[in-house]
Amino acid sequence: MKRFLLTLLSVFVLTFQAEAQDLDKENTLYMDLKDGRVVIRMRPDLAPLHVERIKKLTREGFYDGTPFHRVIRGFMAQGGDPTGTGMGGSNYPDLPAEFSNALHTTGTVSMARSSNPNSANSQFFIVFKKAAHLDGQYTVWGEVVDGMNFVNRIKKGSSMNNGQVTNPDKIVKMQVAADVQ
Structure with a gap:
């Protein structure tokens, strides 16, 4: 039984390693959190404008050190708001919605947005579990393929202070995989 479980585990690890190596590095993000690395497969087939924006901001270092200001x-x-208030964004214009059947x-x-469907800018969210009420209402631009256990550990800050969450978890560093040596 023990040998069977070890064999099964080895097959799983080798399969995962093969899948990770098969990722298109230009459309893969590494998001480093305090607990570890999250790997996100970006979906330019669903949202080309949003993926380009995320890559541009990532390459500019925009997301490095930004807080997760809203955790439910x-x-x-x-996250993705450098002010930590949920009201901030980049200096680029808002993006038109790219809704899909994802x-x-x-x-x-x-992408996070206001009540205006064409107001996405830099903020994004990662879903902890199925949230069907969001389907077709928000632009899906990626999926976590590794490190969801680290996403699940993102903590909510302790309180609001002048519109900001105090002591929130932050993105340590975000990189496009193609840029990592």
């Missing part, structure tokens, strides 16, 4: 257990973690399941990465 059992729902999602939202479902919001565990690990889905979508």
Whole structure:
């Protein structure tokens, strides 16, 4: 039995390593959190404008050190606002919606926006578990393919202080995999 479990585990690890090596590095993000690395497969087939924006901001270092200002257990973690208030964004213009039939399941990465569907800019959220009420309403641009256990550990800050969450978890560093040596 022990040998069977070890064989099964080896097959799983080798399969995962093969899948990770098969990722298109130009459309893969490494998001380093305090607990470890999250690997996100970007989906330019679903949202080419949003993927280009995420890559541009990532390459500029925009996301490095930004907080997860909104974390709702059992729902999602939202970040990408350098002000930490949920009101900030980049200096680039907002993007038009690129809604698709992609479902919001565990690990889905979508753009945050206001009530205006064409207001996405830099903020995004990662879904902790299925959230069907978001389907077709938000632009899905990626999916977590490794490190969801680290996403699940993102903590909500302790309180609001002048519109900011105090002591939130932050993105340590975000990189496009193609740029990593």
